Amino acid sequence: MTRAHALLLAAALLSACDRPPPATRGIPPAAEATVQRWLSGTDPGSAPTAPRPGMDRGFQALGAEVYRLRCIPCHGVNGNGKGLHAARLSVPARDFTSGVYEFRSTPSGTLPTDLDLFRTISRGVHGTAMIPWSWLSEAERWAVIEHVKSFSPRFREEGPGAPVALPPTPAETPELAAQGAIAWARNGCAKCHGDGGEGDGPSAPTLRRDGGEPLRPLPFSGGRFLRGKSLPELWLTLATGLDGTPMPSYASIPDEELWALAAWVRDRAGLAGGARTLRPSPEEQLGWRIDIEDR
Ligand code: HEC
Ligand code: HEC
Structure with missing residues (x-):
């Protein structure tokens, strides 16, 4: 085999393993x-x-x-x-x-x-x-x-x-949500979210993204959560915060208290009993x- 042949063969082999599966087109x-x-x-x-x-x-x-x-x-x-x-x-x-x-x-x-x-x-x-x-x-x-x-x-x-290590998910009981209500008041969540989690706290009108755009937390009663509505997803949101927005991380709060807060939020959202059908969101x-x- 000549040098040119060898190069051609190498190039052919390379492009064969490099060939990506085709991208999906249209809307399936x-x-x-x-x-x-x-x-x-x-x-x-x-x-x-x-x-x-x-x-x-x-x-x-x-x-x-x-x-x-x-x-x-x-x-x-x-x-x-x-x-x-x-x-x-x-x-x-x-x-x-x-x-x-x-x-x-x-x-x-x-x-x-x-x-x-x-x-x-x-x-x-x-x-x-x-x-x-x-x-x-x-x-x-x-x-x-x-x-x-x-x-x-x-x-x-x-x-x-x-x-962060996600602890085992506790049972979602009315007692857990009731502890969450106490933790909600103790940790000053209402400052931004309002007493009932409707996004109408005293600081709400002043909240901005890092980019400067104003933002309002979604009302929990709408049942719609950016990241997800399950107890573990809400726990992660609380433990890690939503970077780039005013929603801080509450990593310093004990795990059990974070679970209680997540349960309270789900209770406000009418999710404690299970799934819920949402009204269409214009933005979605x-x-x-x-x-x-x-x-
Ligand atoms: C300084 C203001 C501020 C405080 C204090 C605050 N939040 Fe938030 N929170 C926000 C904002 C703003 C958002 C919405 C972020 C967005 O839209 O991207 C948010 C979003 C959330 C969400 C929705 C997450 C999702 O996936 O949709 C939950 C739940 C939440 N906060 C719980 C809490 C709890 C519990 C506390 C208290 C321990 C708390 N927040 C304290 C500003 C705050
Ligand atoms: C119709 C508009 C639209 C299209 C198309 C779109 N996105 Fe997004 N994307 C958004 C918006 C709006 C947000 C902001 C959500 C927020 O701030 O909570 C976002 C947020 C994200 C985030 C950031 C989540 C985070 O943790 O902050 C990622 C990653 C992302 N998009 C990836 C993609 C990828 C990959 C595609 C293409 C396959 C895509 N997006 C197509 C509108 C779109």
């Missing part, structure tokens, strides 16, 4: 069904079912393609949250260049894990235009995560935070319309 029927269920309050599964694929050049290309097809309309070409539809959104799309993330299993101030990002992308963010993308293949989701991370130098400079519906329009 499974997407429609998933999003309709999500709009009425049923969240899709957000845990990966297979090990994460190795990130070779093929996957990097797939990530860029998924981002171009699905995420640019809101998050923008450069990941700065200034996509074509930014002006239509009342909750701005995340600016990925800052490297600040609301939904983490890691302590406030640290980077999320890849699994945190996988979960967020799969389950969506209620009350915002960020619909669930669980209907994309797992490979596509892992690949687009790498692309999202590439917008912030933070991910190259530091690793993710160490996930807008997100889905944008995604359809952009096909």
Whole structure:
């Protein structure tokens, strides 16, 4: 074999292992069904079912393609949250260049894990235009995560935070919620959220995101939670805070008290008895319309 032949063969082999699975195009029927269920309050599964694929050049290309097809309309070409539809959104799309993330299993101030990002992308963010993308293949989701991370130098400079240990979930009893009501008053949650958690506390009109945009906490009675409504998801929100917003982390509060607070919040949301069908949220519906329009 000549040197030229050997080079050709090597190039052919390389491109064969680099070839990514093709990106999903259009809106498959499974997407429609998933999003309709999500709009009425049923969240899709957000845990990966297979090990994460190795990130070779093929996957990097797939990530860029998924981002171009699905995420640019809101998050923008450069990941700065200034996509074509930014002006239509009342909750701005995340600016990925800052490297600040609301939904983490890691302590406030640290980077999320890849699994945190996988979960967020799969389950969506209620009350915002960020619909669930669980209907994309797992490979596509892992690949687009790498692309999202590439917008912030933070991910190259530091690793993710160490996930906080989620204690075993206690039984959700009226007594636990009653302890939560006491903890709610003791910890000054009402300052921002109001006595009943309706988002009307004395500080509410002054609250702003790090980017300067005003924001109001959602009324708990609406039953809609950005990150998720289960007891463990609410526990994690309290233990790690929502970085980039005024919602602090309460990592210093004992675990049992955090469970009690989470139970009280679910009680206010009418979730203590089980699932609840939600009224459609205009912002969530807008997100889905944008995604359809952009096909
Ligand atoms: C229709 C608009 C829209 C599209 C399309 C969209 N997003 Fe979002 N995304 C949002 C909004 C709005 C938020 C902010 C939610 C918040 O601040 O609570 C967000 C937040 C996020 C977050 C940050 C969560 C955190 O922890 O702070 C990630 C990650 C994300 N999107 C990834 C993606 C990916 C990946 C795609 C493409 C597959 C995508 N988004 C497509 C609107 C969109
Ligand atoms: C300084 C103001 C402030 C204080 C004090 C505060 N919060 Fe929040 N909280 C917020 C804001 C703002 C949001 C909404 C963030 C967003 O929309 O991105 C929020 C969101 C939440 C959510 C919703 C999470 C979700 O996934 O939707 C819960 C639950 C919550 N807070 C519970 C509490 C509890 C319990 C306390 C007291 C231990 C507390 N908060 C104290 C400002 C505050």
